Amino acid sequence: MRITLAEEIMLLSLDDDSGQAKDRWAVGWIVAGGLLLELALAERVRVDGAKVEVVDSSPTGDALLDDRLESLAAWAGSTKSATVAAWLRKDQARSVEAALQSLRGRGIVTEERHKVLGLFPVRRFPEADGTVERELRERLNRVVLEGAEPDPRTAGLIGLLHGARLHRLAFPGEPGKLVGPRMAALAEGQWAADAVQETIRATQVAILAATTAATVAASAATGA
Template sequence: MSDGLADHFLLLALDDEGNHLVGDPALDYGLAGAVLLDLMLAGRIDLAGEQVVVTDATPTGDPVADAALDRVVLEKKPRKPDAWIQPLADWLRGRLLDRQVEAGVLRREQDRVLWVFPRTRYASATGTEPAAETAVRRDLAAALDGDGPVPARTAALLGLVQAVDLARKLFPGRDKKELKARIDAIGKDNWAADAVQQAVARIQALIASMTAVSVATTVITTS
């Protein structure tokens, strides 16, 4: 199993029975944002003004992240981050779920809703919380409870779960306003360089904006 941000985000976004804690398309937006952030923190891409640019085309060793990097490398004209979210979101979930199944972390279950509509769920292979997810939750909780520097990837993941409104579900016993304030503070205070903090914050804000628009559109359509 890979240790990428997108893998961590995926496990957090599913409960042990394979039900989604994050709706569509927010789940896919979050996965795409996680891959972009992983590439950024690995020094492979950066933001030059408003555009995503490749700073190092060397593979990271993660097949999913490297497939995303290849797509950015092959693009002739630089794009803004929002122009990359949807192209990445179109294929990431399937790739990530498949490798979690292959690694024995999740199992693929097929059934029918109301005995008619086919459904595929990805439940924990053991029936309990995967060990990898437990470790990630522990790291996130330690960051929220601590007052020192937070590892960059942990800070980025906290920003993502906040962006798709998942944080309050992961930490239901915490005050919602205090939780948001702490995550915001971590995002501002735990980066080695202002430029990195601004780039990460921009991607997280973009995910939050796209999620909000999709929710509003769904409400209008179903009303």
């Protein structure tokens, strides 16, 4: 089954036991980035430096991508600062929810709702069909651990994970010093069109800036 980069990232992030997303804040950034990259691969958007522009608003045929494309086009047309960072900040929560619901609609995960202490609502998304995630992890292993040549989408996925320092989501049993250099090389490789490579680069810069800001704010709050 072919799923989007955003759905692949969500699958990697969902804990097999709890059905809840690990590293939810960082994952939100790369889920939104994955949708942006997929739209760039489909030649619907172009990224130039920090700027993002919709160049073709026609449907892609994928409901998840078309929904985010419509939102991106409306937003970009109403603002003078249509940057990658601004879009990721605006859309990360919506992108995560949209990706989760798309996975549920495809029958890959189910949704469970309950309350903690009878008060606080919690949602879980346990896997219903493990085939898709298993094939995804096998594909990543072939590229990163065995040295196979990636297709543009796989290289893009690796670039996003590397930019967010989320190597452990894809390779939970491997030390970062083993997978990090290979992922870094793929993230910088000339494997795709300039516009797609620029989308990866701009997304990585936005993630780094947001992570740095959050770290500084946390240090200031604790007096560290």
